[in-house]
Amino acid sequence: MANDFNQQVIDEFRANGGKVGGYFEGSDLVLLTTTGAKSGKQVTSPVMYMKDGDRYVIIASNAGADHHPAWYHNLVANPDLTAEIGTETFPAKAEQVPDEERDALYARMVAIAPGFAEYEAKTTRRIPVLAFHRTA
Numbered sequence: 284m285a286n287d288f289n290q291q292v293i294d295e296f297r298a299n300g301g302k303v304g305g306y307f308e309g310s311d312l313v314l315l316t317t318t319g320a321k322s323g324k325q326v327t328s329p330v331m332y333m334k335d336g337d338r339y340v341i342i343a344s345n346a347g348a349d350h351h352p353a354w355y356h357n358l359v360a361n362p363d364l365t366a367e368i369g370t371e372t373f374p375a376k377a378e379q380v381p382d383e384e385r386d387a388l389y390a391r392m393v394a395i396a397p398g399f400a401e402y403e404a405k406t407t408r409r410i411p412v413l414a415f416h417r418t419a
Contacts, residue, residue: 347405
């Protein structure tokens with residue numbers, strides 16, 4: 284179950300100063316805490332990211348599933364989030380990346396983590412690319 288897997292990653296991340304093993308070993312991982320679009324509850328999700336200037340780029344790949352991940356819908360409904368990177372926690376605001384930037388950023392992520400090419404090949408949906416930046 285995805286929730287059990289995510290919780291193990293979250294627990295390991297928090298116990299080891301942002302470092303995890305297994306599937307995400309060596310990856311730049313952020314814990315996104317978003318507000319549920321329907322529930323209004325705080326939900327934390329581990330997501331790979333890459334830096335782009337002073338912003339952080341995240342990709343709503345959902346491992347190539349035919350639907351967007353829940354955290355994507357949460358950020359569309361409420362773009363304010365809390366990010367945990369390493370041992371630092373900070374408030375941030377997310378936005379969808381404009382189409383003219385999306386493909387280049389997705390290609391940069393594929394160069395870092397080739398699995399994102401497989402995710403794109405597995406689905407017919409256009410995988411959204413978002414960016415978030417610190418708000419405080």
